[in-house]
Amino acid sequence: MSTPLDDLMADIIARIEAGTPPWRQAWSQAGADPALPLRANGEPFTGSNSWLLFFAGALRGYGSPYWFTFRQALAIGAPVAKGAKGSLAILYKTRVVEDGCGGEAGDPVGEDADPKVMRYLKTYAVFNADQLTDCPERFRAAPAVDPAVRAAAHNAILDAIPAQIDYGGGQPCYIPSRDLIRLPAPEAFHSVDDFLATKAHEQLHWSGAALRLNREFGRRFGDAAYAFEELCAEIGAAALGLRIGLRPQLLDSHAAYLAHWARILKDRPGALLEASGHAQRAVDFLLAFSQPADAAASLAA
Structure with a gap:
């Protein structure tokens, strides 16, 4: 059965298959915020x-x-x-x-x-x-936004998230068995935005641990569960970027999932809404760490 969102979903799938997820397309132009x-x-x-x-x-x-x-x-x-x-x-x-x-x-x-x-x-x-x-x-x-104020907001919000981060090595990742994020040193990235976008992406994964939001997709997605979690983290990092003014980056390590995402969205038309729902809950969860107690309670309501 068709829905009013079918045209948008078709556009999104076509853009993913072309190699550029739409949540990144808007910022491909130089200077776009x-x-x-x-x-x-x-x-x-x-x-x-x-x-x-x-x-x-x-x-x-x-x-x-x-x-x-x-x-x-x-x-x-x-x-x-x-x-x-x-x-x-x-x-x-x-x-x-x-x-x-x-x-x-x-x-x-x-x-x-x-x-x-x-x-x-x-x-x-x-x-x-x-x-x-x-x-x-x-x-x-x-x-208009003051760049200095925006940069301070990036750090204040991402640094307030109490995830344990080890710096060093060449591959960013979240290690569930150790509840640990591993990132290359900040100076190893091409830009500050690359570093912050990668950090935000891994913090999205951290939010899904069993003792936090308990995202588990194995029963519904089988072999595609890991790709679906990556989709949730990708959309969540982009949504978090919207909230704090961080320009999304197309990370090479995640580009490999493009074909998986297109197949998931074709097989399950509601998967994008589902992934975005999980992403929004993760963003709200992470933002609460930098909110005053009364604002955090309102956010969770």
Whole structure:
């Protein structure tokens, strides 16, 4: 059965098969900086919408982080350009089903039946500022960021994560049996961003240990379980980069998984949503270490 997300999924699979995952494509241009997708009022999109619009913007080469509904575009006097194709955003809804009504055959009914909370999603179209006619200049680019402040944020957030890291050797990895991250020395990387992106990727793996988020995919993915964990870490590192302004890097050691990822997404159409859900939980878990106690509690709620 087709879904409103099929076109986006096909684009993502095609880009992976071509050798460039879409969560990296947006930053291939020199000087480009990552930015969270923003609503018309400047608030960032959250959850699935954050990465869905991030992917859509990357695939279509949009330079603005701002997204509008058709009516929001009219409200600022910048109507959607004729023929422009919208991108999908998701609106999650819940419905309480009382007394077993609407359940599956064989479900209990009557006064003793427990109410069920059913979740479903609806989609709606949004348009990037680049797709609007005469869009005001303030929506055409991401808000300016002080590079020194951004660099300090990188270090403050990644350094707050209490993973044990050993430096030395030539291959970055997370060793589950020792609960240890191993990284080459920082000066061995081509750039600071390469080092930080690799560190973030391995910290995403660290978050999945049994005593933390307990990510285990063997039963559902079999021989592809390790590749799926790499996909979760890749998307998670990109999502973490969006939150802290870290430009994603295409790491050679992970490029080998491209064919596995394309096959997983073709065989299991819901796998990208599943991987992104695990990635988002991992990002929230890691960010909590650098948040004040009250903010961390709110993040976990």
